[in-house]
Amino acid sequence: GDSVTQMEGPVTLSEEAFLTINCTYTATGYPSLFWYVQYPGEGLQLLLKATKADDKGSNKGFEATYRKETTSFHLEKGSVQVSDSAVYFCALTLDNYGQNFVFGPGTRLSVLP
Amino acid sequence: GAVVSQHPSRVICKSGTSVKIECRSLDFQATTMFWYRQFPKQSLMLMATSNEGSKATYEQGVEKDKFLINHASLTLSTLTVTSAHPEDSSFYICSAPGGQETQYFGPGTRLLVL
Numbered sequence: 001g002d003s004v005t006q007m008e009g010p011v012t013l014s015e016e017a018f019l020t021i022n023c024t025y026t027a028t029g030y031p032s033l034f035w036y037v038q039y040p041g042e043g044l045q046l047l048l049k050a051t052k053a054d055d056k057g058s059n060k061g062f063e064a065t066y067r068k069e070t071t072s073f074h075l076e077k078g079s080v081q082v083s084d085s086a087v088y089f090c091a092l093t094l095d096n097y098g099q100n101f102v103f104g105p106g107t108r109l110s111v112l113p
Numbered sequence: 114g115a116v117v118s119q120h121p122s123r124v125i126c127k128s129g130t131s132v133k134i135e136c137r138s139l140d141f142q143a144t145t146m147f148w149y150r151q152f153p154k155q156s157l158m159l160m161a162t163s164n165e166g167s168k169a170t171y172e173q174g175v176e177k178d179k180f181l182i183n184h185a186s187l188t189l190s191t192l193t194v195t196s197a198h199p200e201d202s203s204f205y206i207c208s209a210p211g212g213q214e215t216q217y218f219g220p221g222t223r224l225l226v227l
Binding site (some may be wrong): 034036041099102108 | 119134137145147154155156157159162184206208209215216219220221223
């Protein structure tokens with residue numbers, strides 16, 4: 001079945017450090033890929049998405065490129081802030097209507113001042 | 114953007130009581146909503162798909178009689194945890210599809226059963 005794998009956390013960085021959170025997927029077709037962020041005590045918020053190969057999603061300084069050849073969608077940010085501390089979920093869907101999402105296990109990021 | 118709300122945000126109840134959680138789509142209609150459960154430091158587990166005007170579709174291993182879902186209108190779905198026990202304590206999150214391969218998530222409801 002379809003699945004998403006993320007690097008295990010927690011990831012602890014100092015402020016202004018470079019961030020990479022790896023995400024790879026397995027899917028039977030050509031999925032759309034997402035990164036969601038969950039701040040403490042809150043629900044998930046869409047961070048960015050990409051719907052086809054070589055697309056780059058970006059938002060709030062975060063970027064991820066849809067790599068079909070490596071089935072990956074790694075999340076990067078050049079300079080993290082304390083406010084970026086959260087749990088990040090990689091997800092995919094093969095559905096055009098926003099249904100049937102498959103989530104990765106999540107990666108907890110802690111950014112220290 | 115689209116907003117999904119949940120109520121209550123936090124609830125504490127005694128073992129054996131029932132708890133109702135509401136999920137509302139505030140500025141769009143949702144014929145389908147999803148209910149997830151999230152254990153501490155874990156990912157979301159899809160519990161069921163709520164369908165307006167028809168029965169909910171439950172994932173394997175989720176007790177239908179334990180987690181009652183009602184989707185009475187195009188903007189409201191409710192999850193009732195019946196005869197709650199401490200092992201039902203969790204973070205419950207609802208979502209609604211927003212088209213363009215997107216889901217909009219509610220802020221979650223933290224349930225603590227004593």
